[in-house]
Amino acid sequence: MxxxxxxxxxxxxxxxxxxxxxxxxxxxxxxxxxxxxxxxxxxxxxxxxxxxxxxxxxxxxxxxxxxxxxxxxxxxxxxxxxxxxxxxxxxxxxxxxxxxxxxxxxxxxxxxxxxxxxxxxxxxxxxxxxxxxxxxxxxxxxxxxSVIDLHSDNPLQEKYIAAAKEQGYKILNDFNGAEQEGLGVYQVTHINGERxxxxxxxxxxxxxxxxxxxxxxxxxxxxxxxxxxxxxxxxxxxxxxxxxxxxxxxxxxxxxxxxxxxxxxxxxxxxxxxxxxxxxxxxxxxxxxxxxxDHPDFIFAYKVSEIQGTFGLSIAGSIDLFKQIGRYRKERRGLITTNFAECGGFIKSSDEQTVPNLQLHFVVALVDNHARTMHTGHGISCHVCLLNPKSRxxxxxxxxxxxxxxxxxxxxxGDESDLEEMVKGFKLTQKLMESNAFKSMIKEDLFTSNIQTDEEIRQILRDRSDTVYHxxxxxxxxxxxxxxxxxxxxxxxxxxxxxxxxxxxxxxxxxxxxxxxxxxxxxxxxxxxxxxxxxxxxxxxxxxx
The missing domain is CATH 3.50.50.60 (FAD/NAD(P)-binding domain)
Structure with a gap:
């Protein structure tokens, strides 16, 4: 030995x-x-x-x-x-x-x-x-x-910011400064468009x-x-x-x-x-x-009518992907530099919270089962996770x-209060994704279109929640x-x-x-x-x- x-x-x-x-x-x-x-x-x-x-x-x-x-x-x-x-x-x-x-x-x-x-x-x-x-x-x-702003130049960032403003959220350009509450575009651990x-x-x-x-x-x-x-x-x-x-x-x-x-x-x-x-x-x-x-997490997912700024399975998407690869090789910019979770931020489930207790990750792709279940076409998603769970x-x-x-x-x-806070988080995130800024592009709500009552929300949270990897x-x-x-x-x-x-x-x-x-x-x-x-x-x- x-x-x-x-x-x-x-x-x-x-x-x-x-x-x-x-x-x-x-x-x-x-x-x-x-x-x-x-x-x-x-x-x-x-x-x-x-x-x-x-x-x-x-x-x-x-x-x-x-x-x-x-x-x-x-x-x-x-x-x-x-x-x-x-x-x-x-x-x-x-x-x-x-x-x-x-x-x-x-x-x-x-x-x-x-x-x-x-x-x-x-x-x-x-x-x-x-x-x-x-x-x-x-x-x-x-x-x-190295911490930088994304090089993806993604037009969906503007739609997300517009939706956040529509719902009355503060827009932040730094989540690691004097305050955390608000929505915006994340900075990432990239160096010249690479991880x-x-x-x-x-x-x-x-x-x-x-x-x-x-x-x-x-x-x-x-x-x-x-x-x-x-x-x-x-x-x-x-x-x-x-x-x-x-x-x-x-x-x-x-x-x-x-x-x-x-x-x-x-x-x-x-x-x-x-x-x-x-x-x-x-x-x-x-x-x-x-x-x-860990942070329990739920994902809303939608099929969209336009491919610009999204990943997906389509002929037009494949053509665009080749163009994006070429741009990446020349400039280290464009969709190939995406981290997928480009936007997001921190909000409170209610005014009773002293600090934000929910985090959002807006994703420029349709996410289902940790990307292990694939769908044709193009889509967008939005995670909502509970930041301070009591479950151990x-x-x-x-x-x-x-x-x-x-x-x-x-x-x-395991602690029922976590589920109740996520019910509130579900409603707030659903309202954000139903903003006028997204209406023109969303074709289909994959998972939540028929969810209305609190009990239905609890059920789908139990059916589809998982980790957000923390x-x-x-x-x-x-x-x-x-x-x-x-x-x-x-x-x-x-x-x-x-x-x-x-x-x-x-x-x-x-x-x-x-x-x-x-x-x-x-x-x-x-x-x-x-x-x-x-x-x-x-x-x-x-x-x-």
Whole structure:
């Protein structure tokens, strides 16, 4: 069995893991190894923005998980696409750049997570960002992550803005500034009309660093824990089982589903659940895999009479697609640069809400079943999701091997109040899509034309809701008995082990989760460096070194 030593081992090359690898390897005196179960995360299927439609419904760069049957969705299984390559889900997502609401982070801090208030995390968002247009106190212009306005030049953006004005919504040109409430066109993580994944931003420019080792197709089986200390990682690559050792820390960044899985397979979790699978208990932490939650989402879909600005299956659409490909090759502009979810924003389900609790994603294509069900012709869609769900689910293992299926349960609509808020969200979104701005182009309402009563709305929500791809919380940060990591992201009871990804969120943020996952890793790097400096000082003081 091969064995090497590194200062830091990072498990998972996703949105957070790439940040860790790129930042920690800036110091030439430390060695860093990044383990990624998927492939290289490059090539046109990642770089071309509209190619996301290839990955999301398939297993191309995608784990393509399913949930267990959902009691709140009439027993249906949900679909959970997760990135499987360098860049992780930032290599297959819709690239919308959203940080969340100020209140999200102040709530984290109020739960006892010192250092995580909005004012304390804002510098890390700024540090990460290279915003092409916005230059103010809320934004960065020199970071690795490129954030720009869309290059799609899509006329449907104007229709969406007109509909929003018609319904009395405020129009925003920045959802990450002084306020969040309003509708508009999203900024995206693109660079010159191409996708800017976290791998492209943080990792690819530094692949030649001698102190950085990147292992792809390397699936972690477990973290090696000896006497309460994380000392290394066991993984399989090319059919061979390997072990590597960590001199300083193991950093777990496998995401909201696989970080708790790897912890449990390593002996960290609820002792009764671990013992059921014959796993030696290294640390009883009952919160591992609990507090799992996600934004429940419903999609309105319409067939339209015009093809301009939309994707679809038609002869005219195919001719236009070839023209768009030519334009993309020459200018990096046009429909090929679309992220599909071009417009959207944040609204309140009622005046009782103090902050927006609904998010919309207006899509320039007809979306059904995560693009796994196709329709002829052209269309548009509009997502509405609940931003602050009360429902909480679980991540559980079904056996003692990494190959045993994960039991993923977000428990959508498990709390009835979530469903009632979504009923309000349904009505508001339906009213927006029935605006005069869209009437001339909509030919057919595919799913909701006969839905009128609240009970009918509840039924279709249960029949058709699913994830909007923002799972979090399964290794939550906190100071209570169900917390998995402390406010410095260290796993309770295990030395030299941190979790750094969206799984540490105590509560999901008001918006898309990619930018927050990058922020979490930026902040983690500073904490790792501070803690390591403290260790070095103590060792020097005690004459150990």
């Amino acid at each position: 091969n064995q090497q030593e590194f200062d830091y081992i990072i498990i998972g090359g996703g949105s957070s893991g790439c940040v860790l690898a790129g930042r920690l390897s800036e110091n030439p005196s430390v060695s860093v190894c990044l383990l990624e179960a998927g492939g290289a995360g490059d090539g046109w299927k990642v770089e071309v923005p509209c190619a996301a439609v290839i990955s999301i419904p398939t297993k191309i760069n995608n784990w393509a998980f399913e949930t267990v049957p959902q009691r709140g969705l009439n027993g249906r299984k949900g679909y959970q696409p997760r990135g499987k390559c360098l860049g992780g889900s930032s290599a297959i997502n819709a690239m919308v750049y959203i940080r969340g609401h100020r209140q999200d982070y102040d709530d984290w801090a109020a739960l006892g997570n010192e250092g995580w208030s909005y004012d304390e995390v804002l510098p890390y968002f700024i540090k990460s960002e290279k915003n092409e247009r916005i230059k103010d106190q809320y934004h960065g212009n020199d970071g690795p992550l 800017c994944s976290s791998a492209r931003a943080y990792l690819f420019p530094h692949r030649e660093r001698k102190n950085l080792t990147i292992e792809t197709h390397a699936q972690t089986h477990r973290i090696l824990i000896e006497n309460g200390v994380a000392v290394g990682v066991e993984y399989k690559q090319n059919g061979q089982l390997k072990q590597i050792r960590a001199r300083r820390e193991v950093l777990l960044s496998a995401g909201a589903m696989q970080s708790p899985q790897i912890l449990m397979l390593s002996g960290v979790g609820d002792q009764q659940e671990l013992m059921q699978h014959g796993i030696e208990v290294k640390k009883h932490l009952p919160g591992v895999g609990k507090n799992f939650h 689910g679980t991540i559980k293992i079904s056996g003692s091997s990494i190959d045993d299926p994960l039991l993923i349960d977000p428990d959508f609509y 799972p979090v919380g399964s290794c939550k940060m906190g100071v209570d008995d169900m917390a998995v990591v402390d406010p410095r992201l260290c796993v309770y009871g295990i030395k030299n082990l941190r979790v750094v990804d969206a799984s540490i969120m105590p509560k999901v943020v008001n918006g898309n989760t990619n930018a927050p996952a990058i922020m979490i890793a930026e902040k983690a790097v500073d904490m790792i460096r501070e803690d390591q400096a403290g260790v070095a000082f103590i060792e020097k003081k005690e004459g150990i070194v």
